Amino acid sequence: SQKIEQNSEALNIQEGKTATLTCNYTNYSPAYLQWYRQDPGRGPVFLLLIRENEKEKRKERLKVTFDTTLKQSLFHITASQPADSATYLCAPLRNSGGYQKVTFGIGTKLQVIP
């Protein structure tokens, strides 16, 4: 069965450093992979989407890589700030019955320490 693994433990980093979050998936080949941010008591917010034929995608201080050979995506936040503290969800999409079905990882909680 399809499985998505994210760092289950919280990630604590110092302000100004680069945070790197990992998403590994098994037993399927997603055509797209998304990353979302979720703050406590709120719904997830879309951040970035990367396609299977793209190696890397950037948006301001965010960078996502997608390695279909390793079945892994890395999510980087450069020059991290305390406001970046949140849970980040990986969400690969796969073709299922003619539509792109999304499955969310459990998420990694990031804490940026001032």
Add this chain to the structure above:
Amino acid sequence: DAGVIQSPRHEVTEMGQEVTLRCKPISGHNSLFWYRQTMMRGLELLIYFNNNVPIDDSGMPEDRFSAKMPNASFSTLKIQPSEPRDSAVYFCASSFRIEQYFGPGTRLTVT
């Protein structure tokens, strides 16, 4: 646009009661999703509608759960009868392309 609107924000009910959660998607979006989120299982897709038609309901736990989308601007998720294990945060999300826009969620507690 106000974003995805969900009501109620909090619901506390007793086991055996009927619960109805409501969602208004973003205008112009043609896809609507219902999710359930718990600490143990994370965010799970319950049902997906496209153009008001249920496309994938494989995530609906059992017959106690039902969802409807009578028009493009309204959907409901009903649990009857509710059980303590249904306690979770229920999210509605809508989309036009791939990225999904989530509502604030309904926190359901069944005692």
